[in-house]
Amino acid sequence: MRIGSGAGFGADRLEPALRLIEQGRLDWIGFECLAERTLAQAQTARAADPTKGYNRYLEARLRACLPAMAKNGTRLITNMGAANPAAAARAAATLSGAGGPAIAYVEGDDVRHLIAADTRLADTGGTVADVGKPVISANAYLGIEQILPAIDSGAAIVITGRVADPSLFLAPLAHKFGWALDDWARLGGGTLVGHLLECAAQVTGGYFADPGYKDVPGVEDVGFPLAEVDADATAIITKLDSDGGLVDARTVKEQVLYEVHDPARYLTPDVTADFSGVALREDGRNRIGLSGASGKARPDTLKVTVAFDGGLIAEAGISYAGPGAADRGRLAADILRHRLRDIPELRIDMIGVAALHASAESVRRNAPSGSADVRVHVTARTEDRDIADRVLWEVEALYTCGPAGGGGVRGEVRRSFTTHDAYIPRDAISIRTEVIRP
Known part of the structure; x- marks a missing residue:
């Protein structure tokens, strides 16, 4: 065959x-x-x-x-x-x-009809109720x-x-x-x-x-x-x-x-x-x-x-290029961390300097400052649409609020999911x- x-x-x-x-x-x-x-x-x-x-x-x-x-x-x-x-x-x-x-x-x-609040999840050891989010599928x-x-x-x-x-x-x-x-x-x-x-x-x-x-x-x-x-x-x-x-x-x-x-x-x-x-x-x-x-x-x-409603994901980015791009990107990231400090689930990456390995502190500390271009990428998870929209707003505001030379802002808000077995x-x-x- x-x-x-x-x-x-x-x-x-x-x-x-x-x-x-x-x-x-x-x-x-x-x-x-x-x-x-x-x-x-x-x-x-x-x-x-x-x-x-x-x-x-x-x-x-x-x-x-x-x-x-x-x-x-x-x-x-x-x-x-x-x-x-x-x-x-x-x-x-x-x-x-x-x-x-x-x-x-x-x-x-x-088989949603077979999943109850007390259904045990194999990967966590807890129950569906412990997740505390609506079941999507x-x-x-x-x-x-x-x-x-x-x-x-x-x-x-x-x-x-x-x-x-x-x-x-x-x-x-x-x-x-x-x-x-x-x-x-x-x-x-x-x-x-x-x-x-x-x-x-x-x-x-x-x-x-x-x-x-x-x-x-x-x-x-x-x-x-x-x-x-x-x-x-x-x-x-x-x-x-x-x-x-x-x-x-x-x-x-x-x-x-x-x-x-x-x-x-x-x-x-x-x-x-x-x-x-x-x-x-x-x-x-x-x-x-x-x-x-x-x-x-x-x-x-x-x-x-079992898929659960993971809330909204707000995702936005801005790019910096030329001499000092990495330093300007770091400043932009610092500004955003300050402006969005009230959002518990917030992540800011420097694509081109440290992104995929952003969780490795040695990579973050030793990242080169002479990168020719860098993109500051911001992601937040929230249940509040106003908070999600504010993430996109703050990134776009960097156009004139500094640092210098930011461009190419893109952003979106989308529904997310989490899964368990x-x-x-x-x-x-x-x-x-x-x-x-x-």
Whole structure:
């Protein structure tokens, strides 16, 4: 079976996915487009408009990909349904028109009704009530058991909300090869394939690239990966020869370990995957063979991401350039700290001098004063819109209130979210699968 990656996050590029469908002889392509914050934003959008709450690029992606999918017999699976898989499926059906492909969607990951004030949060040890903020969303990570009925329907497009990222790719594999839901060894091997595909260009050299240390040819047109998978869950990870990027042992090793706390016990809804025995082999240019992945019984519970209203984030910046830029930036920062001293959650960074490492005092103390340009970046968290607006006002006032030479002020106020993890019993969820036949 040949399965490709069409996206590694919600706003990933379209062209590499389209090239894979056109040239990759794919059976399936998976678009992984959800993150914790993305889903909370989608829930907010759905609350404002019940026809929204799915990925904003869904229609653009389908409009580009549907003709090539029909021509090449490629099926598509995606979590672009986000907070509203039903609305996403209806939008897809409208786009494809009469006689278009069947579209199946899966609902049931939204478990807000199961989250109570006394629900225990796994990452803090406290409860939902202890957070002291309104719950915006609570979504369980579903697995292949919940996805397979949609695939079994024969639909050419399968749309989900929150599912575990590797499960998007594992479900078509399990369907194709008839893997049982307790075939832990093969499910572990298929999960490895899904994990390597889920982040798209991270395994083909994109996120891997580091000039002078890890050079990547043609990274400006980096391609997305595809996997050639056998019934025993061994596989080859590769890419189109015509695409930029590379697939080698280094790119694959980095992705095998990406976001995996314990390679011998990687918890998913489908299997407790074991990557500790994985072996890689060169199988030609841009071709890495995989074997040795295994697994044990899946966890008894499902992980839930609970998103809370994090208040307003006010963010603004002003730039200084030329001789003394860093010193003028420091003065601007001092002025703002004084003027905004009543705001408890305030952070001021010097981008170009100390920003990403601003929490390291040695970096802050030893930052050079001769920087050619610097941007003073101010962020505040508050529940009060007037306070948020005042942050933007104070930054803009630096134009004339000094120091000299400030320019390029930009600012915005936006809603923010915080997330925590919880766990629920598997049998607490109720799954609904529908098929739309235009």
